[in-house]
Amino acid sequence: MNKDKQPTTRREALKNIFRSTGYLGIGGTFLGTIASGLAAPKLELRPPGALNENDFLKSCLKCGACVEACPYDSLILNNSTEDGTLGLPYLKPRIIPCYMCTDIPCVPVCPSGALDIKSLQNDDGVMDINKSKMGVAIIHKETCIAYWGIQCDACYRACPLIDEAISLVYEKNERTGKHAFLKPVVHSDFCTGCGKCEHACITEKAAIMVLPVDAATGKVGDHYIKGWDKSDESRINEIKDSKSRINKQGEPDKYLNDWESLIED
Ligand code: SF4
């Protein structure tokens, strides 16, 4: 635990924030309402079970209950007064990651549903922290020394879902002819965004970092179909049926009409 990192309790810290900005005495609900109309989403990592960013901004009351409940001080209250995110909880894993508590104490205390307990429950109702999606780790290959051929597996070893969320891929080092690369690769389906990898990374500025899921992931578009994936096959018929779809120029959408060229074997 890192209790001695903060000079006051987190509730006091929150009070200090509100005091210093003239908000003390204003109800949390009102503050939540202030937040709902503000703030372009930033690259902040929300606590486990958080709703998508827009809904989170509307729902979070800034009460600090989740921050108070975290035994590791992983959650911080934003003290920036400039961007409308004042008082919102977030993680800074380079400093303190989420330690993936099995009982996830930060979530059930949330009074507003901003942290959705159901999103972390298995079918049998048991809480499972591995279902959390605080973000997704990405690797900056140019500064990851494992990609240079220097042996380092700090992030791999730190991952609570080792060989699921991060694996090491072996590659021959053609430059030396006798060494091998062992390159860390993140698997976003499994990555929870806990940030233990970012915390453990040995480079001066972490070469692996966690970003919010929306910021870290792309979107393929519905018209691409994986011909090798059985579960995607039904969509072929949907695309055949969509031949009459019109694009923005008022013409038939060539990609959707030309569906056969989109199916890769
Ligand atoms: S799961 Fe545990 S360590 Fe992670 S944010 Fe919640 S209380 Fe803190």
Ligand code: SF4
């Ligand atoms: S407990 Fe819920 S409402 Fe309170 S600060 Fe945390 S996320 Fe927001």
